[in-house]
Amino acid sequence: MPLPDDVALRLPNTVNGKAWLSQFKNEDLELATRLLGALTLVSxxxxxxxxxxxxxxxxxxxxxxxxxxxxxxxxxxxxxxxxxxxxxxxxxxxxxxxxxxxxxxxxxxxxxxxxxxxxxxxxxxxxxxxxxxxxxxxxxxxxxxxxxxxxxxxxxxxxxxxxxxxxxxxxxxxxxxxxxxxxxxxxxxxxxxxxxxxxxxxxxxxxCPTFDDMPWRPETHEAVVALCQYYGGRTSRPRTRLGFGDTMAALIFEHGCPNNAPAILWAPLSRKHVWQPLFPDRAVRNEQASAFPPDILARDPVTLLADLVDEPEEVTAAVSGAPPLGMATTAVLALVASGIRSRAALGYATGYDRRACTDLIDGCIARGYLTPTLRITAKGRAELRAAPDPGRRKLWVPPIGEDTYYPRQLRRPP
Known part of the structure; x- marks a missing residue:
């Protein structure tokens, strides 16, 4: 699955990012790139x-x-x-x-x-x-x-x-x-x-987004953990392959990388170990700082769900359009319907801070779409089924980038 453009143009394509990725085997390159794309960068x-x-x-x-x-x-x-x-x-x-x-x-x-x-x-x-x-x-x-x-x-x-x-x-x-x-x-x-x-x-x-909380399929999560375990053994900090306390944090600050992130990202250089970390001794270099956005970017729920389920058509249909509930609310319902129970994962998926994400989830609970234990209700599933078909909506609105924009959504649908 391709990474979103806003991510692909940042860390993986910096000079240091490319050098870091070059250390992985060809068969692990896509997974390593996905690991970088999953990081939340805080300027x-x-x-x-x-x-x-x-x-x-x-x-x-x-x-x-x-x-x-x-x-x-x-x-x-x-x-x-x-x-x-x-x-x-x-x-x-x-x-x-x-x-x-x-x-x-x-x-x-x-x-x-x-x-x-x-x-x-x-x-x-x-x-x-x-x-x-x-x-x-x-x-x-x-x-x-x-x-x-x-x-x-x-x-x-x-x-x-x-x-x-x-x-x-x-x-x-x-x-x-x-x-x-x-x-x-x-x-x-x-x-x-x-x-x-x-x-x-x-x-x-x-x-804090962690790799354990990522809305991924189980096999994807297992593969990322295995990747960190294998290549982490080549670093100067093999005992913290998954980060200090095995936290596997996916949050990076512009002023430094927490040692709770996987060691392959930050473990300091040493004479005995050849691994070149992306953030040497937890420091973010000037060239990498350009990858840090001024604000946390909202995630693409369709991309997240496509990676989560084997047959995403029914779920992604709920978030591809613009139903009355709003994209963020419907994305939360769709993620919960796909098996996500963690508030941290929902926060990562929406890109919202704790207060905004809590308000969003509490709103779904108050409306009866979710239970207090974050399970989707029959009413919530009904809202997902009522979402518009994304294929028909594409006929109503021209793609971004056209020289002329004519509001065809105001016309009677074909």
Missing amino acids: HSAFERALSRLLQDEAAKIEGPVALYATRETEPSDDYFQIHANAKDPFAPLDAAPRGADLGSEVRIGNMIRNLVKEQPGKFLNHPSLETLRKERAKAIFLVDDFIGSGKRTSEFITSMWHSPSVMSWHSRHQIRFFAIAYSGTRSGIEKLRRLKCAPRIRVHRD
Whole structure:
């Protein structure tokens, strides 16, 4: 199945993309190209705009100051506030990231936090010390990250804060709450955070697409996993062939590739291993950055469904036209009818963020088209059967690109 034009012209056709694909055997080339086409690429602008909006929306629900911290690597046995406090000035802000570290999202999120504090100095606090939290009577602690993968980094960071007796006391008296806020996160990572003693509230802008959630036929999914397993053994990180924690994340940021993605995409170079990663040591090169769209593009539901079912005519007919329900709603019904039960997969298929996808799914449930467990109802199947025949619609509207456009859909159908 050919990839959509908007994908085919990007990563697979960059210089580095072609070099990466050249390492695969001829019989694996199409599958490797499909793997690239399934990635969700998040640009700098899309990342910062969405995460800033999420932080402001959540902070608006809280009466009082909100402390912002960029999530960073730390030892869970450390007392974060005690170790990083300034002995000369107990009210000095803490460092957003460790000095001399190999920094990625921490720097970008740290800059975002500084901008938010400048916009709303009375609402947001920039990496406040323990004394500043006490003085300003902060009502919430926001741990900000780009991606919650396995949940290890965020949980260890929260645990290091939890060592402070003051923080524990404020939390037990319901004077302060913890929030883990990220652009995206996996189900397993989010569940890990929910088990912490401080019971943080988790907010993400978009569910993380993983290769496990892709709306593919089982044999396609098995082939992609086998591909990552086989070629991942040639990388410098064979133990994370499917990504850290076997997450198989399919989300790539312009500021870096998460290590939860398959190792063939990011494993660093070494003398013993000849594999050339697409994102060496998780870095996105300038030439590849051109492949990142300013916003997440909507997926083509017809293309997705054609890959999902053996005989897609009945299902794709429901999404090839423009029924009263709308393309997005009908695409969701068609995907669920084809066996998709994951909200993350539905979000990937539509290209919508978590809020928009949730509204779409909840609307289908409210109308009686889907059950709360995401199974299509008899009413939903009736809507799919009532969708117009795509073959007849092609007779009414001329193809895109004609020099003259005459609205034949206003004429009586032939």
